[in-house]
Amino acid sequence: MAVPERILERIEALRGLAREAGSPLAEEVAWLCDSYLKLENNMQKLSRVSDRMQSQIMTLNDRLAAAAVTDTLTGLANRRGTMERLAVLEQDAESSGFAVMLADIDRFKAINDNHGHEVGDMALVEVARRLSVTLGDAGMIGRWGGEEFLAVLPVPDRDTAQGWIERLHDALRGAPIDSPEGPLAVRISSGACWHRPGRALMQTILYADRALYASKEAGRDCGLWWEEAGQAGGRA
Amino acid sequence: MAGLDPLTLDGTRSSPRVEGDPQAGVLRLSGDSYPENTFEFYAPLLRWLSALVEHGDGPLRLEIGLSYLNTGSIKSMMDMLDLLEEAHVAGRPVAVVWRCDPEDERAVELAGELLEDLTLPWEIARCGAA
Numbered sequence: 122m123a124v125p126e127r128i129l130e131r132i133e134a135l136r137g138l139a140r141e142a143g144s145p146l147a148e149e150v151a152w153l154c155d156s157y158l159k160l161e162n163n164m165q166k167l168s169r170v171s172d173r174m175q176s177q178i179m180t181l182n183d184r185l186a187a188a189a190v191t192d193t194l195t196g197l198a199n200r201r202g203t204m205e206r207l208a209v210l211e212q213d214a215e216s217s218g219f220a221v222m223l224a225d226i227d228r229f230k231a232i233n234d235n236h237g238h239e240v241g242d243m244a245l246v247e248v249a250r251r252l253s254v255t256l257g258d259a260g261m262i263g264r265w266g267g268e269e270f271l272a273v274l275p276v277p278d279r280d281t282a283q284g285w286i287e288r289l290h291d292a293l294r295g296a297p298i299d300s301p302e303g304p305l306a307v308r309i310s311s312g313a314c315w316h317r318p319g320r321a322l323m324q325t326i327l328y329a330d331r332a333l334y335a336s337k338e339a340g341r342d343c344g345l346w347w348e349e350a351g352q353a354g355g356r357a
Numbered sequence: 358m359a360g361l362d363p364l365t366l367d368g369t370r371s372s373p374r375v376e377g378d379p380q381a382g383v384l385r386l387s388g389d390s391y392p393e394n395t396f397e398f399y400a401p402l403l404r405w406l407s408a409l410v411e412h413g414d415g416p417l418r419l420e421i422g423l424s425y426l427n428t429g430s431i432k433s434m435m436d437m438l439d440l441l442e443e444a445h446v447a448g449r450p451v452a453v454v455w456r457c458d459p460e461d462e463r464a465v466e467l468a469g470e471l472l473e474d475l476t477l478p479w480e481i482a483r484c485g486a487a
Contacts, residue, residue, distance in 0.1 A: 167431060
């Protein structure tokens with residue numbers, strides 16, 4: 122207990138004076154002195170407990186903030202987390218833009234229907250892992266929703282982005298995904314769009330989504346840029 | 358105890374359920390405790406407990422089964438425990454039971470910290486909130 126020395130000294134001096142004065146003053150003063158010390162003790166205990174609670178709340182807040190932007194199944198950023206990252210990139214005035222790629226697992230419903238949702242979840246986790254490992258620090262992959270992933274590619278130009286898109290497709294073409302139901306050949310289709318500064322982010326994502334749709338129409342397991350979605354070129 | 362009415366308050370999201378039985382000499386709190394005006398909430402409880410201590414000689418028992426307590430509630434627990442400690446020192450049979458969720462180490466730690474300096478008989482029961 123850390124009652125300041127100067128207060129303790131005066132309390133003890135007061136007790137001495139009261140003892141000399143005799144009862145009932147001595148008892149009353151002793152009671153008051155004890156009460157003061159108990160109060161001081163309680164206050165310190167309360168501060169300690171309250172400080173601990175505050176630090177626990179801060180830790181929980183951090184966890185909550187992380188959970189709010191994380192997809193629980195795959196551990197990737199969820200849609201909110203992905204949008205936050207995109208918003209940060211958009212704020213970069215120096216940037217000449219970046220690429221956004223939307224990827225969707227081909228015939229995912231069939232995986233769920235034929236092998237069950239557990240295997241479907243395993244496929245989602247493995248696709249997320251492969252895309253994320255392949256891209257590494259070059260960008261970020263988020264789970265956009267369902268079986269759809271969004272890759273943010275903050276690279277200098279479209280050609281570099283195209284290289285990454287091809288590597289992301291190849292990450293799934295390389296080897297089937299192991300599952301209790303046997304190896305699964307899982308593929309993605311993708312659509313990409315270069316985000317130009319000044320354009321609304323959601324517009325860029327909408328264009329990438331249209332290109333993704335065009336990839337599905339073109340036979341799946343391929344990628345198209347929005348700028349070329351109506352033409353033959355731009356495939357990954 | 359004759360003359361003292363039972364004390365019953367329904368719990369809310371932020372305030373505990375309170376059951377005070379003067380015949381049995383028991384005050385029981387359960388739920389969460391973070392009322393907006395904590396001291397206003399606890400003032401009548403402290404008055405009730407004080408009356409129970411002053412106007413009788415039967416055994417007293419405080420049962421705390423609170424999951425979350427804000428700082429004001431912790432201060433109010435200290436005030437109640439101080440009241441009972443004084444009664445115990447004066448020779449009254451007193452017991453305190455603090456029920457904690459066995460999974461919640463923080464709650465167990467808090468209970469321990471508030472009870473450790475007391476000489477009255479106390480127990481931390483790891484059996485979930487009452």
